Amino acid sequence: MDEKKLGLRDVVAVSVGLVxxxxxxxxxxxxxxxxxELxxxxMIIACVFNMITMATMAELNALMPNTTGGLAQYTLAGIGPLPTMVLMVGGYFASNILSSGVEASIxxxxxxxxxxxxxxxxxxTLLISVVILIANLRGVDMFAKIQNLVCYLLLGSMLIMxxxxVFGLGTGAAVRQPAVMNATPKNVIAMTATAFWLFIGAEYAIPISKDVRNAKRNVPLGMFLGLGLICLVQxxxxxxxxRYTKWPDLMNSAAPHMLYGSNLLGMPxxxxxxxxxxxxxxxxxxxSVQALSAIAQGMTKMNMMPQCFGKTNRYKVPHVGVWFVTIAILVCGYISQDSSERISFLIQVGSVFWMLSYIVAHIDLLVFRKRLPHAPRNFKVPGGPVLPLIGISGIVYMICNISTDFHTRMMIYLATGVTFAALSVWSVLWIKLRMKMPLMKPVPINKVLAMENSMFYKVRRNKGLCR
Structure with a gap:
């Protein structure tokens, strides 16, 4: 049996990594x-909503532990193949690759x-992508070493800056301005949609749970600690x-972090x-590269992705997925380069995709609570259905307020709708022709877990039940 290599520190690093x-x-x-400062x-409100979602993810992981596909497998068992395909390809692959490409261009x-x-x-963009590609092809141990180093250097740098x-130790000129602008409850609530993006992605610790020591404690605790650290540092x-940057300048800057650094310490x-x-x-x-390749590998076990994504190299890395995700990120980075408006729009579209996947996670949990109330769980969201329902309501509100500009909001909805419509058509064809399963019939949990075994689809293919 392989020794599990990752601990709580690694889970925190992965949780913080994408966020x-x-x-x-x-x-x-x-x-x-x-x-x-309001x-x-x-931010605190948005962080709480994300913690609720992470609690939901932790219970789903406790119910179906060590699944490589994560949310894909939860949704397949919860509400069926069609939502799983549309959610995972649109809600995860598209949004994550899109956001990573945008990140690279910024x-x-x-x-x-x-x-x-x-x-x-x-x-x-090309240089950083090649370095990350090589590191991920070397396996989970190399991934963890890079992630730990980068994560804690990042948090430390932001904290020091x-x-x-805060203490007025910068070499630049301090500014005099009110601490709070537009101080109304409506404005604060409206800004939670912007703040929500600051905490998206902590669930990327879920796909590595099979490599984590004492996963039932370290995975949920690591996600909560990661979100708490992020909220504190930010x-x-x-x-x-x-103290050092005028609020209007921050609001209108395409790179406010660079503006703050310059005002605080000059060129250094x-x-x-x-x-x-x-x-x-x-x-x-x-x-993104590590988690998406792992999720793609898990989806091949359900025959939801081409089987090449399940192939591994000598480091047991799904190398086809690593290459595919890296190349896709390079393409998105090329498309979005040097355009602040395009970057902002793509981030908002990706955010909607991601929020919809969080809503589906809460729905999965509510379905399992109804269908399997006595199934063993080593982690359970307290309060029955209350917190998942609060999480759904909050995310729906944030989607409705994804942009303060009506035209931009409608364009975001249009881009999201067209993408999901195209994915729905493709998913229906794939499920009917390749998987040969009903579109909306949930798959029993024991069958989904059995898909983790490489023999599952070999037997199905021999019987002519799938291709």
């Missing part, structure tokens, strides 16, 4: 620019500003913004924030 990204630094600055309240722009080489900014601002950053601060941006993109893209 603290360059786009999060942008959203943090722009959110603070709108309502000042944005911390919106990072490339920042590096181009700090290190003006006679090369296109896309060079930095925030504290320098709150300190907002307090630092107040700008370089330091570029370093933070580099750590953020390494952390988020490293998490």
């Amino acid at each position: 603290i990204a360059t786009s999060s630094l942008v959203s943090l600055g722009q959110g603070a620019g709108r309502i000042g 944005f911390i309240v919106a 990072f490339a722009y920042a590096m181009g500003e700090v290190i003006p080489l006679p090369l296109p900014n896309y060079f930095w 925030g504290l320098i601002g 709150s300190i950053m907002v307090l630092g913004f107040h 601060g700008k370089i330091w924030m570029a370093f933070v941006a580099a750590l953020a993109v390494i952390s988020s893209q490293n998490s």
Whole structure:
């Protein structure tokens, strides 16, 4: 039996890894620019909603432990193949690859500003992607080493930069401005949709649970600790913004973190924030490549992805998935490069995809609570159906307020709707022709768990039940 290599520290690193990204630094600055330090309240509300979702994910993982497909397998057993296909390809693959590509392009722009080489900014996207590709092809141990180093350097850098601002230790000129802007409950609640993006992605610890020691404790605890650390560090950053950067400047900047670094410490601060941006993109893209390739591998076991995604190299890494995700990120990074408006729009579209997947996770949990009330669970969300229903309501509200501009909001809904319609058509054809299963009939949990065994589909193919 293989020794499990990852502990609580690794789970926290993976949970933080995708959450603290360059786009999060942008959203943090722009959110603070709108309502000042009051944005911390919106952040706390959004963090609580994300913790509710992580609690749901932890119970689902407790009910179906060690599944490589994570949410895909929960949804297949909960509400059937069609929602699973649409959710996982649209809600996870599309949104994660899209956001990682955007992250890479934001990072490339920042590096181009700090290190003006006679090369296109896309060079930095390509460079960082190749490094992460090689690391992930070397296996979970190499992934964890990089993730731990990058994650804690990132948190430490943000904390120090925030504290320098809070205590007025910067070399730049301090500004005088009110601590709070537009102080109404309506404005705070409206800004929770912006704050929600700051905490998306902690569930990426779920696919690595099979490699985690004492997973029943370390996986949920690691996700909660990761979200709590992020909320604390980003709150300190907002307090630092107040002293050294004018709120309107933050709100209107395409790179508010770079603006803060420059105002705080001059060119050294700008370089330091570029370093933070580099750590953020390494952390988020490293998490995306590892988790998405693992999820794709899990979906091959359910015959929901081409079987090539299940093949592993000598390090037991699903290398086809690693290559596919990396190339897709490079394509999205190329499309979104050097366009702040395009970057902002793609982030918002990806956010809607992600929120819908969180809603489905809560629905899965409610279905299992009704269908299997006495099934053994080593972790259970307290309060019966109350917290999942609160989580669903909060996320629906945030989707409805994804943008303050009506036209932009409608375009986001249009892009999301067209994508899901296309995915639905493709999913129906795949399920009928390849899987040969009813579209909306849930698969029993014991059968979904049996799919983890490589013999499951060999037997089905021999019987002519699938291709």
